[in-house]
Amino acid sequence: MTFWPGNYWWHWLFYAAVIIVFVLLMVMGAIYFERRGLGRMQSRLGPNRTGPFGLLQPVADAVKVLLKENLVPDKADKLVHWLAPVVAFAPVLMIFAVIPFQNGALLADLNIGILFIVAVSSVATIGVFMAGWGSSNKYSLLGAMRNVAAVVSYEMPLALSVVATVLVAGTMSMNGIVQGQTIPYILLQPLGFLIFFAAGCAEINRSPFDLMEADQELVAGFHTEYSGMKFAMFYLVEYAEAIAISAIITTLFLSGWKGPWLTPWLWFIIKVFVVFFLMIWTRATFPRVRIDQLMAFAWKFLFPLALINLFVTAAQVLVWPDGLPWYVIFINFAIMGILILAWSKLFKLGLGRSEV
Amino acid sequence: MKFERFGLGLLKGMTVTLRNLLRHPTVNQFPEQRLNISRRTRGNELVWSRERCTGCGTCAKTCPQGAIVIETSVNMTDNKYEVDKYQVDTGYCIQCGLCVEACPYDALFMGYAFERAQYRRGDLVQSDDALLESPERPASGYYHPDVASKLPRQTLLVDKIVEKRK
Numbered sequence: 371m372t373f374w375p376g377n378y379w380w381h382w383l384f385y386a387a388v389i390i391v392f393v394l395l396m397v398m399g400a401i402y403f404e405r406r407g408l409g410r411m412q413s414r415l416g417p418n419r420t421g422p423f424g425l426l427q428p429v430a431d432a433v434k435v436l437l438k439e440n441l442v443p444d445k446a447d448k449l450v451h452w453l454a455p456v457v458a459f460a461p462v463l464m465i466f467a468v469i470p471f472q473n474g475a476l477l478a479d480l481n482i483g484i485l486f487i488v489a490v491s492s493v494a495t496i497g498v499f500m501a502g503w504g505s506s507n508k509y510s511l512l513g514a515m516r517n518v519a520a521v522v523s524y525e526m527p528l529a530l531s532v533v534a535t536v537l538v539a540g541t542m543s544m545n546g547i548v549q550g551q552t553i554p555y556i557l558l559q560p561l562g563f564l565i566f567f568a569a570g571c572a573e574i575n576r577s578p579f580d581l582m583e584a585d586q587e588l589v590a591g592f593h594t595e596y597s598g599m600k601f602a603m604f605y606l607v608e609y610a611e612a613i614a615i616s617a618i619i620t621t622l623f624l625s626g627w628k629g630p631w632l633t634p635w636l637w638f639i640i641k642v643f644v645v646f647f648l649m650i651w652t653r654a655t656f657p658r659v660r661i662d663q664l665m666a667f668a669w670k671f672l673f674p675l676a677l678i679n680l681f682v683t684a685a686q687v688l689v690w691p692d693g694l695p696w697y698v699i700f701i702n703f704a705i706m707g708i709l710i711l712a713w714s715k716l717f718k719l720g721l722g723r724s725e726v
Numbered sequence: 727m728k729f730e731r732f733g734l735g736l737l738k739g740m741t742v743t744l745r746n747l748l749r750h751p752t753v754n755q756f757p758e759q760r761l762n763i764s765r766r767t768r769g770n771e772l773v774w775s776r777e778r779c780t781g782c783g784t785c786a787k788t789c790p791q792g793a794i795v796i797e798t799s800v801n802m803t804d805n806k807y808e809v810d811k812y813q814v815d816t817g818y819c820i821q822c823g824l825c826v827e828a829c830p831y832d833a834l835f836m837g838y839a840f841e842r843a844q845y846r847r848g849d850l851v852q853s854d855d856a857l858l859e860s861p862e863r864p865a866s867g868y869y870h871p872d873v874a875s876k877l878p879r880q881t882l883l884v885d886k887i888v889e890k891r892k
Contacts, residue, residue, distance in 0.1 A: 711732050
Protein backbone atom coordinates (compact mmCIF):
# COMPACT_ATOMS: atom_id res chain seq x y z
CA MET A 371 0.00 0.00 0.00
CA THR A 372 2.67 2.43 1.01
CA PHE A 373 4.93 1.55 -1.91
CA TRP A 374 2.13 2.00 -4.36
CA PRO A 375 3.83 2.73 -7.72
CA GLY A 376 6.29 -0.15 -7.46
CA ASN A 377 9.50 -0.76 -5.63
CA TYR A 378 11.33 1.50 -3.19
CA TRP A 379 13.32 3.71 -5.58
CA TRP A 380 10.48 4.20 -8.02
CA HIS A 381 8.31 5.26 -5.09
CA TRP A 382 10.99 7.68 -3.95
CA LEU A 383 11.47 9.20 -7.41
CA PHE A 384 7.75 9.38 -8.13
CA TYR A 385 6.85 11.20 -4.93
CA ALA A 386 9.85 13.53 -5.09
CA ALA A 387 8.59 14.65 -8.51
CA VAL A 388 5.00 14.82 -7.27
CA ILE A 389 5.98 16.97 -4.30
CA ILE A 390 8.03 19.43 -6.36
CA VAL A 391 5.30 19.77 -8.99
CA PHE A 392 2.63 19.99 -6.29
CA VAL A 393 4.48 22.71 -4.38
CA LEU A 394 5.23 24.79 -7.49
CA LEU A 395 1.67 24.55 -8.83
CA MET A 396 0.11 25.18 -5.44
CA VAL A 397 2.35 28.21 -4.89
CA MET A 398 1.29 29.66 -8.23
CA GLY A 399 -2.34 28.94 -7.42
CA ALA A 400 -1.90 30.40 -3.95
CA ILE A 401 -0.31 33.61 -5.24
CA TYR A 402 -3.17 34.13 -7.68
CA PHE A 403 -5.77 33.14 -5.08
CA GLU A 404 -4.29 35.43 -2.45
CA ARG A 405 -3.91 38.45 -4.73
CA ARG A 406 -7.45 38.15 -6.05
CA GLY A 407 -8.96 37.35 -2.65
CA LEU A 408 -7.03 40.09 -0.90
CA GLY A 409 -8.07 42.50 -3.64
CA ARG A 410 -11.75 41.72 -3.30
CA MET A 411 -11.54 42.00 0.49
CA GLN A 412 -10.01 45.45 0.09
CA SER A 413 -12.76 46.34 -2.38
CA ARG A 414 -10.60 46.18 -5.50
CA LEU A 415 -10.20 43.55 -8.19
CA GLY A 416 -6.63 42.30 -8.06
CA PRO A 417 -4.69 41.23 -11.16
CA ASN A 418 -7.10 40.61 -14.06
CA ARG A 419 -5.18 41.65 -17.19
CA THR A 420 -2.73 38.81 -17.90
CA GLY A 421 -4.68 35.98 -19.49
CA PRO A 422 -8.29 35.11 -18.69
CA PHE A 423 -9.20 36.53 -15.26
CA GLY A 424 -5.51 37.31 -14.77
CA LEU A 425 -4.75 33.61 -14.35
CA LEU A 426 -1.36 33.97 -16.02
CA GLN A 427 -0.21 36.72 -13.65
CA PRO A 428 1.94 34.38 -11.49
CA VAL A 429 3.60 33.08 -14.70
CA ALA A 430 4.30 36.61 -15.88
CA ASP A 431 5.68 37.51 -12.45
CA ALA A 432 7.89 34.43 -12.42
CA VAL A 433 9.28 35.19 -15.89
CA LYS A 434 9.91 38.81 -14.92
CA VAL A 435 11.71 37.92 -11.71
CA LEU A 436 13.80 35.18 -13.36
CA LEU A 437 15.03 37.52 -16.09
CA LYS A 438 16.11 40.20 -13.65
CA GLU A 439 19.69 40.94 -12.81
CA ASN A 440 21.07 39.20 -9.76
CA LEU A 441 22.54 41.92 -7.54
CA VAL A 442 24.77 41.11 -4.60
CA PRO A 443 25.85 43.91 -2.22
CA ASP A 444 29.56 44.73 -2.31
CA LYS A 445 30.13 44.01 1.39
CA ALA A 446 27.84 40.99 1.52
CA ASP A 447 29.05 37.64 2.78
CA LYS A 448 28.87 36.13 -0.71
CA LEU A 449 28.66 32.45 0.21
CA VAL A 450 26.05 32.94 2.95
CA HIS A 451 24.10 35.31 0.74
CA TRP A 452 24.07 32.73 -2.04
CA LEU A 453 23.25 29.78 0.20
CA ALA A 454 20.43 31.38 2.20
CA PRO A 455 17.54 30.87 -0.27
CA VAL A 456 18.48 27.22 -0.71
CA VAL A 457 18.66 26.64 3.05
CA ALA A 458 15.29 28.31 3.45
CA PHE A 459 13.65 26.35 0.62
CA ALA A 460 14.82 22.80 1.33
CA PRO A 461 13.02 22.31 4.69
CA VAL A 462 9.72 23.44 3.20
CA LEU A 463 9.93 20.74 0.57
CA MET A 464 10.90 18.26 3.28
CA ILE A 465 7.70 19.03 5.20
CA PHE A 466 5.66 17.72 2.27
CA ALA A 467 7.50 14.39 2.43
CA VAL A 468 5.33 13.24 5.34
CA ILE A 469 2.01 14.83 4.36
CA PRO A 470 -0.45 12.25 2.99
CA PHE A 471 -2.19 13.32 -0.23
CA GLN A 472 -4.50 10.34 0.11
CA ASN A 473 -4.44 7.09 2.02
CA GLY A 474 -0.82 5.94 1.99
CA ALA A 475 0.11 8.34 -0.81
CA LEU A 476 3.10 10.06 0.73
CA LEU A 477 6.86 9.99 0.29
CA ALA A 478 7.65 8.51 3.69
CA ASP A 479 5.07 7.34 6.22
CA LEU A 480 7.27 8.10 9.21
CA ASN A 481 5.93 6.89 12.52
CA ILE A 482 7.18 10.21 13.95
CA GLY A 483 5.74 12.27 11.07
CA ILE A 484 4.54 15.29 13.04
CA LEU A 485 7.70 15.39 15.16
CA PHE A 486 9.70 15.43 11.92
CA ILE A 487 7.65 18.41 10.73
CA VAL A 488 8.15 20.35 13.96
CA ALA A 489 11.88 19.67 13.80
CA VAL A 490 12.40 20.41 10.11
CA SER A 491 10.17 23.48 9.82
CA SER A 492 12.38 25.50 12.17
CA VAL A 493 15.42 24.96 9.93
CA ALA A 494 13.96 27.41 7.41
CA THR A 495 14.60 30.13 10.00
CA ILE A 496 18.33 29.53 9.64
CA GLY A 497 18.03 30.34 5.95
CA VAL A 498 16.20 33.55 6.76
CA PHE A 499 18.79 34.51 9.34
CA MET A 500 21.60 33.74 6.89
CA ALA A 501 19.90 36.05 4.40
CA GLY A 502 19.68 38.81 6.99
CA TRP A 503 23.27 38.37 8.11
CA GLY A 504 24.80 37.83 4.69
CA SER A 505 23.26 40.95 3.17
CA SER A 506 25.22 43.33 5.45
CA ASN A 507 22.21 45.60 5.62
CA LYS A 508 20.69 46.84 8.87
CA TYR A 509 17.11 46.36 7.69
CA SER A 510 17.81 42.80 6.60
CA LEU A 511 19.44 42.01 9.92
CA LEU A 512 16.61 43.61 11.91
CA GLY A 513 14.02 41.64 9.97
CA ALA A 514 15.93 38.41 10.39
CA MET A 515 16.34 39.00 14.14
CA ARG A 516 12.63 39.59 14.49
CA ASN A 517 11.97 36.40 12.58
CA VAL A 518 14.23 34.38 14.86
CA ALA A 519 12.56 35.88 17.94
CA ALA A 520 9.11 35.10 16.59
CA VAL A 521 9.91 31.55 15.56
CA VAL A 522 11.62 30.69 18.85
CA SER A 523 8.63 32.02 20.80
CA TYR A 524 5.87 30.55 18.69
CA GLU A 525 7.48 27.11 18.43
CA MET A 526 6.29 26.40 22.00
CA PRO A 527 2.53 26.87 21.61
CA LEU A 528 2.74 25.29 18.15
CA ALA A 529 4.39 22.13 19.44
CA LEU A 530 2.13 21.98 22.52
CA SER A 531 -1.06 22.20 20.46
CA VAL A 532 0.34 19.47 18.19
CA VAL A 533 1.02 17.30 21.25
CA ALA A 534 -2.64 17.58 22.26
CA THR A 535 -3.82 16.26 18.89
CA VAL A 536 -1.22 13.52 19.01
CA LEU A 537 -2.62 12.52 22.43
CA VAL A 538 -6.11 12.24 20.98
CA ALA A 539 -4.93 10.37 17.88
CA GLY A 540 -2.56 8.08 19.76
CA THR A 541 -0.07 8.16 16.89
CA MET A 542 2.51 10.55 15.44
CA SER A 543 2.26 9.24 11.89
CA MET A 544 0.50 11.80 9.70
CA ASN A 545 -1.37 9.09 7.83
CA GLY A 546 -2.34 7.48 11.13
CA ILE A 547 -3.65 10.79 12.47
CA VAL A 548 -5.86 11.17 9.39
CA GLN A 549 -7.11 7.61 9.64
CA GLY A 550 -7.96 8.12 13.32
CA GLN A 551 -10.16 11.16 12.61
CA THR A 552 -13.72 9.86 12.54
CA ILE A 553 -14.62 13.28 13.97
CA PRO A 554 -12.36 16.06 12.57
CA TYR A 555 -10.06 17.20 15.37
CA ILE A 556 -11.07 20.81 14.79
CA LEU A 557 -14.26 19.86 16.69
CA LEU A 558 -12.49 17.87 19.39
CA GLN A 559 -9.61 20.37 19.66
CA PRO A 560 -11.09 23.79 18.82
CA LEU A 561 -8.67 25.63 21.11
CA GLY A 562 -5.76 23.62 19.77
CA PHE A 563 -6.76 24.59 16.24
CA LEU A 564 -6.88 28.29 17.09
CA ILE A 565 -3.51 28.12 18.84
CA PHE A 566 -1.95 26.17 15.98
CA PHE A 567 -3.39 28.57 13.42
CA ALA A 568 -2.17 31.70 15.22
CA ALA A 569 1.23 30.20 16.01
CA GLY A 570 1.55 28.82 12.50
CA CYS A 571 0.81 32.22 10.98
CA ALA A 572 3.42 33.77 13.26
CA GLU A 573 5.94 31.05 12.49
CA ILE A 574 5.76 31.60 8.74
CA ASN A 575 5.49 35.36 9.31
CA ARG A 576 2.19 36.01 7.66
CA SER A 577 0.29 39.14 8.43
CA PRO A 578 -0.70 40.16 11.15
CA PHE A 579 2.61 38.75 12.39
CA ASP A 580 4.71 39.73 9.37
CA LEU A 581 7.15 41.81 11.40
CA MET A 582 10.19 40.45 9.65
CA GLU A 583 9.25 42.00 6.34
CA ALA A 584 7.20 44.91 7.63
CA ASP A 585 7.52 46.91 4.43
CA GLN A 586 6.60 50.19 6.09
CA GLU A 587 9.47 49.93 8.56
CA LEU A 588 12.09 47.58 7.14
CA VAL A 589 11.83 48.02 3.34
CA ALA A 590 11.37 44.28 2.85
CA GLY A 591 13.07 42.77 5.87
CA PHE A 592 15.52 39.96 5.30
CA HIS A 593 15.18 39.89 1.50
CA THR A 594 15.83 43.61 0.98
CA GLU A 595 19.11 42.89 -0.79
CA TYR A 596 17.83 40.02 -2.90
CA SER A 597 16.85 40.25 -6.51
CA GLY A 598 16.27 38.02 -9.50
CA MET A 599 16.24 34.28 -9.01
CA LYS A 600 17.21 34.42 -5.35
CA PHE A 601 14.35 36.77 -4.57
CA ALA A 602 12.07 34.40 -6.46
CA MET A 603 13.25 31.61 -4.18
CA PHE A 604 12.30 33.60 -1.07
CA TYR A 605 8.96 34.46 -2.60
CA LEU A 606 8.47 30.79 -3.31
CA VAL A 607 9.46 29.87 0.25
CA GLU A 608 6.98 32.35 1.69
CA TYR A 609 4.04 30.81 -0.15
CA ALA A 610 5.31 27.23 0.07
CA GLU A 611 5.45 27.68 3.85
CA ALA A 612 1.91 29.00 3.88
CA ILE A 613 0.80 25.99 1.84
CA ALA A 614 2.76 23.70 4.14
CA ILE A 615 1.11 25.11 7.27
CA SER A 616 -2.28 24.84 5.54
CA ALA A 617 -1.52 21.22 4.66
CA ILE A 618 -0.44 20.45 8.23
CA ILE A 619 -3.61 22.03 9.62
CA THR A 620 -5.65 20.08 7.07
CA THR A 621 -4.01 16.85 8.13
CA LEU A 622 -4.10 17.45 11.87
CA PHE A 623 -7.45 19.16 12.32
CA LEU A 624 -9.59 18.83 9.18
CA SER A 625 -9.24 15.06 8.69
CA GLY A 626 -6.86 15.38 5.72
CA TRP A 627 -7.88 13.48 2.61
CA LYS A 628 -11.09 12.14 4.15
CA GLY A 629 -14.37 13.25 2.65
CA PRO A 630 -17.41 11.94 0.79
CA TRP A 631 -18.00 11.72 -3.00
CA LEU A 632 -14.80 13.31 -4.29
CA THR A 633 -11.43 11.60 -4.67
CA PRO A 634 -9.29 11.90 -1.55
CA TRP A 635 -6.47 14.03 -3.04
CA LEU A 636 -9.05 16.51 -4.34
CA TRP A 637 -10.51 16.77 -0.84
CA PHE A 638 -7.00 17.37 0.45
CA ILE A 639 -6.36 20.23 -1.99
CA ILE A 640 -9.78 21.77 -1.33
CA LYS A 641 -9.17 21.73 2.40
CA VAL A 642 -5.70 23.21 1.98
CA PHE A 643 -7.23 26.08 0.04
CA VAL A 644 -9.94 26.55 2.68
CA VAL A 645 -7.28 26.94 5.36
CA PHE A 646 -5.25 29.19 3.08
CA PHE A 647 -8.35 31.31 2.53
CA LEU A 648 -8.58 31.69 6.31
CA MET A 649 -4.99 33.00 6.27
CA ILE A 650 -5.83 35.47 3.51
CA TRP A 651 -8.89 36.54 5.45
CA THR A 652 -6.93 37.28 8.62
CA ARG A 653 -4.24 39.01 6.57
CA ALA A 654 -6.80 41.27 4.95
CA THR A 655 -8.43 42.11 8.27
CA PHE A 656 -5.92 42.53 11.06
CA PRO A 657 -3.30 45.26 11.41
CA ARG A 658 0.27 44.29 12.11
CA VAL A 659 1.20 43.83 15.77
CA ARG A 660 4.16 45.49 17.47
CA ILE A 661 7.18 43.41 18.44
CA ASP A 662 6.30 43.54 22.17
CA GLN A 663 2.72 42.57 21.39
CA LEU A 664 4.04 39.70 19.29
CA MET A 665 6.13 38.40 22.18
CA ALA A 666 3.40 38.98 24.77
CA PHE A 667 0.85 37.18 22.61
CA ALA A 668 3.09 34.14 22.40
CA TRP A 669 4.23 33.93 26.01
CA LYS A 670 1.30 35.37 27.95
CA PHE A 671 -1.61 34.14 25.86
CA LEU A 672 -0.88 31.23 23.55
CA PHE A 673 1.67 29.42 25.71
CA PRO A 674 -0.45 29.12 28.92
CA LEU A 675 -3.55 28.31 26.91
CA ALA A 676 -1.68 25.60 25.02
CA LEU A 677 -0.48 24.13 28.33
CA ILE A 678 -4.00 24.13 29.77
CA ASN A 679 -5.34 22.65 26.55
CA LEU A 680 -2.76 19.89 26.71
CA PHE A 681 -3.63 19.19 30.37
CA VAL A 682 -7.38 19.08 29.65
CA THR A 683 -6.87 16.82 26.64
CA ALA A 684 -4.65 14.49 28.66
CA ALA A 685 -7.35 14.25 31.34
CA GLN A 686 -10.00 13.54 28.70
CA VAL A 687 -7.88 10.82 27.10
CA LEU A 688 -7.44 9.27 30.56
CA VAL A 689 -11.20 9.35 31.23
CA TRP A 690 -12.15 7.92 27.80
CA PRO A 691 -9.19 5.73 26.82
CA ASP A 692 -11.05 4.09 23.90
CA GLY A 693 -11.45 7.32 21.92
CA LEU A 694 -13.29 10.49 22.78
CA PRO A 695 -17.12 10.34 22.54
CA TRP A 696 -18.95 12.90 20.40
CA TYR A 697 -20.30 14.96 23.32
CA VAL A 698 -16.73 15.97 24.19
CA ILE A 699 -17.12 18.42 21.29
CA PHE A 700 -19.50 20.55 23.37
CA ILE A 701 -17.34 20.28 26.49
CA ASN A 702 -14.27 21.40 24.56
CA PHE A 703 -16.03 24.30 22.86
CA ALA A 704 -17.26 25.47 26.28
CA ILE A 705 -13.75 25.15 27.72
CA MET A 706 -12.37 27.12 24.77
CA GLY A 707 -14.88 29.95 25.26
CA ILE A 708 -14.26 30.19 29.00
CA LEU A 709 -10.48 30.05 28.63
CA ILE A 710 -10.34 32.71 25.92
CA LEU A 711 -12.62 35.03 27.92
CA ALA A 712 -10.74 34.50 31.16
CA TRP A 713 -7.31 34.84 29.62
CA SER A 714 -8.23 37.96 27.68
CA LYS A 715 -9.16 39.47 31.04
CA LEU A 716 -5.75 38.58 32.44
CA PHE A 717 -3.84 39.53 29.32
CA LYS A 718 -2.34 42.97 29.80
CA LEU A 719 0.39 44.93 28.11
CA GLY A 720 2.41 47.76 29.58
CA LEU A 721 0.91 49.59 32.56
CA GLY A 722 -2.36 47.74 32.79
CA ARG A 723 -3.57 48.90 29.39
CA SER A 724 -5.62 46.11 27.90
CA GLU A 725 -4.56 45.93 24.31
CA VAL A 726 -4.18 43.48 21.44
CA MET B 727 -18.66 43.34 30.11
CA LYS B 728 -17.65 44.46 26.64
CA PHE B 729 -17.00 41.43 24.48
CA GLU B 730 -15.08 43.47 21.90
CA ARG B 731 -12.00 43.01 24.01
CA PHE B 732 -12.41 39.25 24.17
CA GLY B 733 -12.26 38.30 20.52
CA LEU B 734 -15.58 39.72 19.36
CA GLY B 735 -13.78 42.76 17.95
CA LEU B 736 -11.64 40.48 15.81
CA LEU B 737 -14.71 38.67 14.51
CA LYS B 738 -16.43 41.97 13.73
CA GLY B 739 -13.43 43.05 11.69
CA MET B 740 -13.52 39.77 9.81
CA THR B 741 -17.18 40.22 8.88
CA VAL B 742 -16.26 43.60 7.35
CA THR B 743 -13.68 42.06 5.03
CA LEU B 744 -16.04 39.20 4.21
CA ARG B 745 -18.74 41.67 3.24
CA ASN B 746 -16.26 43.40 0.94
CA LEU B 747 -15.43 40.04 -0.63
CA LEU B 748 -19.04 39.33 -1.49
CA ARG B 749 -20.06 42.67 -2.95
CA HIS B 750 -18.99 44.54 -6.06
CA PRO B 751 -15.57 46.16 -5.61
CA THR B 752 -15.33 49.94 -5.63
CA VAL B 753 -13.36 50.14 -8.85
CA ASN B 754 -13.65 51.37 -12.41
CA GLN B 755 -11.74 49.50 -15.12
CA PHE B 756 -10.30 52.58 -16.75
CA PRO B 757 -9.60 52.11 -20.44
CA GLU B 758 -12.81 50.10 -20.93
CA GLN B 759 -15.09 51.85 -18.47
CA ARG B 760 -14.87 55.61 -18.30
CA LEU B 761 -16.37 58.15 -15.98
CA ASN B 762 -17.11 61.72 -17.04
CA ILE B 763 -14.65 64.11 -15.46
CA SER B 764 -15.60 67.43 -13.96
CA ARG B 765 -16.97 69.91 -16.52
CA ARG B 766 -14.73 72.60 -15.06
CA THR B 767 -11.54 70.52 -15.16
CA ARG B 768 -8.29 72.23 -16.08
CA GLY B 769 -7.11 69.26 -18.14
CA ASN B 770 -3.59 68.95 -19.57
CA GLU B 771 -3.38 71.68 -22.15
CA LEU B 772 -4.58 75.06 -23.34
CA VAL B 773 -7.10 75.50 -26.12
CA TRP B 774 -6.61 78.66 -28.17
CA SER B 775 -8.98 80.39 -30.57
CA ARG B 776 -7.27 82.09 -33.51
CA GLU B 777 -10.39 84.05 -34.48
CA ARG B 778 -10.92 85.73 -31.12
CA CYS B 779 -7.25 86.33 -30.28
CA THR B 780 -6.22 89.92 -30.82
CA GLY B 781 -2.57 89.37 -29.97
CA CYS B 782 -2.74 91.64 -26.91
CA GLY B 783 -0.40 89.32 -24.99
CA THR B 784 -2.21 89.55 -21.62
CA CYS B 785 -2.00 85.78 -21.26
CA ALA B 786 1.78 85.80 -21.72
CA LYS B 787 2.18 88.62 -19.18
CA THR B 788 0.01 86.93 -16.57
CA CYS B 789 1.57 83.48 -16.90
CA PRO B 790 3.61 82.91 -13.69
CA GLN B 791 5.76 80.33 -15.49
CA GLY B 792 6.40 82.36 -18.62
CA ALA B 793 5.25 79.37 -20.62
CA ILE B 794 3.40 81.35 -23.28
CA VAL B 795 5.29 82.95 -26.17
CA ILE B 796 3.34 85.28 -28.43
CA GLU B 797 4.82 87.09 -31.43
CA THR B 798 2.82 89.63 -33.37
CA SER B 799 3.31 91.96 -36.30
CA VAL B 800 1.30 95.03 -37.28
CA ASN B 801 -1.18 94.70 -40.11
CA MET B 802 -1.40 98.30 -41.41
CA THR B 803 -4.20 97.73 -43.92
CA ASP B 804 -6.68 96.25 -41.39
CA ASN B 805 -5.27 98.33 -38.53
CA LYS B 806 -4.71 95.37 -36.15
CA TYR B 807 -2.16 92.97 -34.74
CA GLU B 808 -1.41 89.81 -36.66
CA VAL B 809 -0.46 86.80 -34.47
CA ASP B 810 2.61 85.28 -36.10
CA LYS B 811 3.37 82.73 -33.46
CA TYR B 812 1.50 81.52 -30.41
CA GLN B 813 3.42 78.90 -28.49
CA VAL B 814 2.80 77.19 -25.13
CA ASP B 815 5.28 74.96 -23.39
CA THR B 816 2.84 72.63 -21.55
CA GLY B 817 5.80 71.14 -19.74
CA TYR B 818 6.13 74.43 -17.86
CA CYS B 819 2.37 74.93 -17.45
CA ILE B 820 1.15 74.48 -13.89
CA GLN B 821 -2.54 74.50 -14.84
CA CYS B 822 -3.21 77.56 -12.70
CA GLY B 823 -5.71 78.92 -15.22
CA LEU B 824 -4.61 82.56 -14.80
CA CYS B 825 -4.16 83.07 -18.55
CA VAL B 826 -7.72 81.88 -19.20
CA GLU B 827 -9.07 84.21 -16.53
CA ALA B 828 -6.97 87.12 -17.78
CA CYS B 829 -7.88 86.88 -21.47
CA PRO B 830 -10.15 89.88 -22.20
CA TYR B 831 -11.54 88.36 -25.41
CA ASP B 832 -12.37 84.81 -24.23
CA ALA B 833 -9.88 83.41 -26.71
CA LEU B 834 -8.22 80.98 -24.31
CA PHE B 835 -9.65 77.87 -22.61
CA MET B 836 -8.31 75.11 -20.43
CA GLY B 837 -8.44 71.67 -22.09
CA TYR B 838 -11.04 69.04 -21.27
CA ALA B 839 -8.83 66.12 -22.44
CA PHE B 840 -6.60 64.45 -19.88
CA GLU B 841 -4.84 61.67 -21.83
CA ARG B 842 -2.38 64.00 -23.53
CA ALA B 843 0.91 62.59 -22.25
CA GLN B 844 3.80 62.70 -24.73
CA TYR B 845 6.84 60.50 -25.11
CA ARG B 846 9.27 63.36 -25.77
CA ARG B 847 9.67 66.65 -23.99
CA GLY B 848 9.86 68.49 -27.30
CA ASP B 849 6.33 67.32 -28.08
CA LEU B 850 5.08 69.22 -25.04
CA VAL B 851 5.80 72.52 -26.77
CA GLN B 852 2.70 73.25 -28.83
CA SER B 853 2.21 76.13 -31.17
CA ASP B 854 -0.34 77.75 -33.49
CA ASP B 855 -2.62 75.20 -35.15
CA ALA B 856 -1.77 72.47 -32.65
CA LEU B 857 -3.44 74.64 -30.00
CA LEU B 858 -6.76 74.99 -31.76
CA GLU B 859 -9.86 73.21 -30.52
CA SER B 860 -10.35 69.76 -32.08
CA PRO B 861 -12.29 66.58 -31.21
CA GLU B 862 -9.20 65.19 -29.43
CA ARG B 863 -8.77 68.32 -27.33
CA PRO B 864 -12.09 69.96 -26.55
CA ALA B 865 -12.28 73.07 -24.39
CA SER B 866 -13.23 72.69 -20.75
CA GLY B 867 -15.79 74.79 -18.92
CA TYR B 868 -13.18 76.31 -16.63
CA TYR B 869 -14.03 80.03 -16.23
CA HIS B 870 -16.45 79.65 -19.15
CA PRO B 871 -19.91 78.68 -17.82
CA ASP B 872 -21.37 78.69 -21.36
CA VAL B 873 -18.92 75.96 -22.43
CA ALA B 874 -19.53 74.06 -19.19
CA SER B 875 -23.28 73.92 -19.76
CA LYS B 876 -22.74 72.03 -23.04
CA LEU B 877 -20.46 69.37 -21.54
CA PRO B 878 -21.85 66.14 -19.98
CA ARG B 879 -22.40 66.13 -16.24
CA GLN B 880 -19.68 64.60 -14.09
CA THR B 881 -20.32 60.96 -13.06
CA LEU B 882 -19.10 59.74 -9.70
CA LEU B 883 -17.70 56.27 -9.08
CA VAL B 884 -19.74 56.05 -5.88
CA ASP B 885 -23.03 56.47 -7.77
CA LYS B 886 -22.10 53.81 -10.31
CA ILE B 887 -21.04 51.30 -7.66
CA VAL B 888 -24.14 51.95 -5.54
CA GLU B 889 -26.23 51.37 -8.67
CA LYS B 890 -24.41 48.08 -9.38
CA ARG B 891 -24.74 46.85 -5.82
CA LYS B 892 -28.53 47.26 -5.82
